[in-house]
Amino acid sequence: xxxxxxxxxxxxxxxxxxxxxxxxxxxxxxxxxxxxxxxxxxxxxxxxxxxxxxxxxxxxxxxxxxxxxxxxxxxxxxxxxxxxxxxxxxxxxxxxxxxxxxxxxxxxxxxxxxxxxxxxxxxxxxxxxxxxxxxxxxxxxxxxxxxxxxxxxxxxxxxxxxxxxxxxxxxxxxxxxxxxxxxxxxxxxxxxxxxxxxxxxxxxxxxxxxxxxxxxxxxxxxxxxxxxxxxxxxxxxxxxxxxxxxxxxx
Amino acid sequence: xxxxxxxxxxxxxxxxxxxxxxxxxxxxxxxxxxxxxxxxxxxxxxxxxxxxxxxxxxxxxxxxxxxxxxxxxxxxxxxxxxxxxxxxxxxxxxxxxxxxxxxxxxxxxxxxxxxxxxxxxxxxxxxxxxxxxxxxxxxxxxxxxxxxxxxxxxxxxxxxxxxxxxxxxxxxxxxxxxxxxxxxxxxxxxxxxxxxxxxxxxxxxxxxxxxxxxxxxxxxxxxxxxxxxxxxxxxxxxxxxxxxxxxxxx
DNA sequence: CCCCAAGCTGTGATTTCTCTGAGAAACCCC
DNA sequence: GGGGTTTCTCAGAGAAATCACAGCTTGGGG
Numbered sequence: 001x002x003x004x005x006x007x008x009x010x011x012x013x014x015x016x017x018x019x020x021x022x023x024x025x026x027x028x029x030x031x032x033x034x035x036x037x038x039x040x041x042x043x044x045x046x047x048x049x050x051x052x053x054x055x056x057x058x059x060x061x062x063x064x065x066x067x068x069x070x071x072x073x074x075x076x077x078x079x080x081x082x083x084x085x086x087x088x089x090x091x092x093x094x095x096x097x098x099x100x101x102x103x104x105x106x107x108x109x110x111x112x113x114x115x116x117x118x119x120x121x122x123x124x125x126x127x128x129x130x131x132x133x134x135x136x137x138x139x140x141x142x143x144x145x146x147x148x149x150x151x152x153x154x155x156x157x158x159x160x161x162x163x164x165x166x167x168x169x170x171x172x173x174x175x176x177x178x179x180x181x182x183x184x185x186x187x188x189x190x191x192x193x194x195x196x197x198x199x200x201x202x203x204x205x206x207x208x209x210x211x212x213x214x215x216x217x218x219x220x221x222x223x224x225x226x227x228x229x230x231x232x233x234x235x236x237x238x239x240x241x242x243x244x245x246x247x248x249x250x
Numbered sequence: 251x252x253x254x255x256x257x258x259x260x261x262x263x264x265x266x267x268x269x270x271x272x273x274x275x276x277x278x279x280x281x282x283x284x285x286x287x288x289x290x291x292x293x294x295x296x297x298x299x300x301x302x303x304x305x306x307x308x309x310x311x312x313x314x315x316x317x318x319x320x321x322x323x324x325x326x327x328x329x330x331x332x333x334x335x336x337x338x339x340x341x342x343x344x345x346x347x348x349x350x351x352x353x354x355x356x357x358x359x360x361x362x363x364x365x366x367x368x369x370x371x372x373x374x375x376x377x378x379x380x381x382x383x384x385x386x387x388x389x390x391x392x393x394x395x396x397x398x399x400x401x402x403x404x405x406x407x408x409x410x411x412x413x414x415x416x417x418x419x420x421x422x423x424x425x426x427x428x429x430x431x432x433x434x435x436x437x438x439x440x441x442x443x444x445x446x447x448x449x450x451x452x453x454x455x456x457x458x459x460x461x462x463x464x465x466x467x468x469x470x471x472x473x474x475x476x477x478x479x480x481x482x483x484x485x486x487x488x489x490x491x492x493x494x495x496x497x498x499x500x
Numbered sequence: 501c502c503c504c505a506a507g508c509t510g511t512g513a514t515t516t517c518t519c520t521g522a523g524a525a526a527c528c529c530c
Numbered sequence: 531g532g533g534g535t536t537t538c539t540c541a542g543a544g545a546a547a548t549c550a551c552a553g554c555t556t557g558g559g560g
Contacts, residue, residue: 087287095294115452118295164442164496165488177547178490212550214507219548221509239506239557427536464518465538471519489517489546 016048016139018069024139027068028052029059029085030101031078038207039072042128043135056080060088067093070139072131074101097138099131118142125206129186133162153188156234156247158227160188167227174226179204183219184227187235187245196242265297266389268319274389277318278302279309279335280351281328285374288457289322292378293385306330310338317343319394320385324351336364347388349381368392375456379432383412403438406484406497408477410438424476429454433469434477437485437495446492466493 016024026048028039036052043050051066053059056079075082100114100121120134140150151163157170167174182204197216224235232248266274276298278289286302293300301316303309306327325332350371370384401413407420417424432454447466474485482498
């Protein structure tokens with residue numbers, strides 16, 4: 001069991017670190033190279049150390065020597081089925097939390113019990129924000145201490161609770177839809193940093209989203225109505241660059 | 251069916267601990283690897299220390315050195331029958347409470363005699379919530395646990411007694427069916443936390459449930475009629491994410 | 501100061517999600 | 531075995547969310 005601690009990076013982003021200060025280690029297992037690439041990139045960006053494997057045997061072996069703090073595991077692997085992989089992983093690393101990737105339509109496909117141990121899963125196609133958020137949750141909770149505050153993002157008088165999905169501004173509760181919530185979470189995890197529409201699209205929408213890029217503008221517009229309505233605005237446009245969020249004052 | 255959600259975890263929940271502060275130890279005995287995996291995962295997540303065995307001899311040996319505070323024992327083992335295992339376990343650990351796992355159609359009168367001593371049993375296929383709850387009960391009653399930790403969950407003016415299965419809201423008694431009770435218990439053990447339908451299905455329904463995911467919606471609907479009927483609602487829907495329970499005010 | 505690209509937002513079509521009534525089947529207790 | 535209870539499927543209604551589109555606004559370079 002890993003006990004984690006948080007620290008604040010120069011950018012103002014809180015990072016998960018292991019007790020000895022070394023970065024968190026995550027093993028990514030998927031047979032599609034494009035997926036492992038995508039995930040590795042996104043997770044490295046979180047400051048985590050990533051190793052990937054393309055099949056069950058590779059996963060078990062990698063787990064043994066890499067000793068990850070969390071595993072992202074596709075349930076559809078070429079050489080062995082997800083449950084077997086899980087079983088073998090658990091033999092070496094009994095407490096490692098696992099984030100499963102499953103197909104959308106695999107409803108009846110033996111999902112039962114998977115989340116039992118505090119594990120979690122997302123369906124393909126996923127959004128990177130979602131994967132990162134879940135993974136953070138898993139890692140945080142696998143640590144001994146459960147500081148609830150860790151699940152709350154704060155920027156100025158705006159708060160977002162990743163557990164309860166509650167959002168408040170100046171103490172007032174604000175209702176957000178699922179997409180609005182994800183978008184705001186992404187902004188708040190990168191306060192005072194300009195995020196391009198492309199970046200936002202890549203992180204908040206599923207990787208196979210094929211729609212118009214102006215959904216971002218649309219959702220920013222929605223968010224502003226709810227977050228900034230009649231107050232000092234916190235969401236700012238940097239024309240030609242993107243958007244950023246920062247505390248109202250200053 | 252699945253989208254945004256967080257994992258289930260005992261957050262802010264009172265944990266069972268032994269008098270010396272060390273975690274409770276549970277021995278899981280079953281010959282099906284998938285079952286021991288499933289149980290180990292779920293029970294570890296309760297913060298307990300788990301050891302598992304796949305047959306009678308292994309069980310007896312493990313019990314001897316592991317000295318568990320409780321045992322989960324499948325009555326159908328390959329090498330020796332349940333009663334013999336029980337006998338040998340009791341020779342080493344006379345007071346250890348045992349949770350029997352039996353097939354649905356097993357001769358229940360034989361079990362009935364066994365549970366007289368304060369033991370308990372669940373039939374396969376079981377739900378994790380049920381196993382965890384029974385086990386907690388056994389451990390608490392056996393005195394192995396430190397605190398005479400209360401068996402009553404409270405969220406706002408809603409109370410649920412895990413021992414007597416009594417539920418009240420604002421002082422009024424409420425009758426729930428078994429499934430409704432389990433669902434409410436799961437919600438109340440994770441107050442203010444969004445639980446996805448998938449998670450709920452995983453924990454509250456048996457591990458081999460293959461039905462429609464909308465049973466969850468259905469039972470939420472039942473619960474609301476009984477819990478929230480004509481009052482300030484405590485059960486909330488987070489569209490696209492799941493459900494959560496929280497005190498009415500606030 | 502004008503113009504155009506970039507950004508904003510109203511409208512409404514479409515899709516998705518949730519709730520719930522009705523009823524079948526299983527279960528349980530006498 | 532029978533009647534009440536419980537669990538669960540199915541399907542339809544309704545609500546909510548998502549998104550494309552298009553016209554409007556704005557900002558800043560020339």
